[in-house]
Amino acid sequence: MVADSIDRLRAAVRDVPNFPRHGIVFKDITPILIDATLFRDSIDCFLDRCRSLTVDKVVGIDARGFLFGSAVAYASGVGFVPIRKKGKLPFKTASAAYSLEYGDAEMEMHIDSIEPGEKIVLIDDLLATGGTSAAAAALIRKAGGELLEAQFLIELEFLDGRPKLEPTPVVSFLKY
Numbered sequence: 001m002v003a004d005s006i007d008r009l010r011a012a013v014r015d016v017p018n019f020p021r022h023g024i025v026f027k028d029i030t031p032i033l034i035d036a037t038l039f040r041d042s043i044d045c046f047l048d049r050c051r052s053l054t055v056d057k058v059v060g061i062d063a064r065g066f067l068f069g070s071a072v073a074y075a076s077g078v079g080f081v082p083i084r085k086k087g088k089l090p091f092k093t094a095s096a097a098y099s100l101e102y103g104d105a106e107m108e109m110h111i112d113s114i115e116p117g118e119k120i121v122l123i124d125d126l127l128a129t130g131g132t133s134a135a136a137a138a139l140i141r142k143a144g145g146e147l148l149e150a151q152f153l154i155e156l157e158f159l160d161g162r163p164k165l166e167p168t169p170v171v172s173f174l175k176y
């Protein structure tokens with residue numbers, strides 16, 4: 001991972017004030033996704049981390065985690081596991097609940113997605129409060145997967161989501 005890559009990615013993240021509601025500054029990664037070089041740079045950040053690990057599968061969280069996670073899984077030659085919001089997967093699922101500032105939600109994963117002992121990397125675009133990621137980590141562990149690392153393009157450090165993923169190592173490339 002080259003420093004100018006990180007600098008280019010950081011410069012491309014667009015702040016959108018008052019989205020999705022007043023007082024929130026949304027970190028929009030669309031400029032990264034629509035630029036082939038920047039998208040490749042972002043995937044390379046994840047791939048550089050994964051090269052030092054022995055990974056059986058990559059798990060991506062609905063929906064932007066699918067973009068990064070599936071590309072990393074493809075380039076790494078391993079399977080990809082989607083974790084989605086409740087009611088979006090067609091087969092038998094396991095679920096994990098988590099709290100949001102305005103209520104509760106659930107994430108689901110197909111029960112046959114991860115075999116006991118498989119080594120897993122969890123990938124998503126953003127770590128904020130950590131609720132969604134913690135639910136995904138719980139699903140991975142419930143299936144018997146060994147969660148090696150949770151990786152994020154962006155971490156909003158002031159929201160303190162990292163501790164919710166303990167003891168899993170957390171890596172983020174852009175910190176705000």
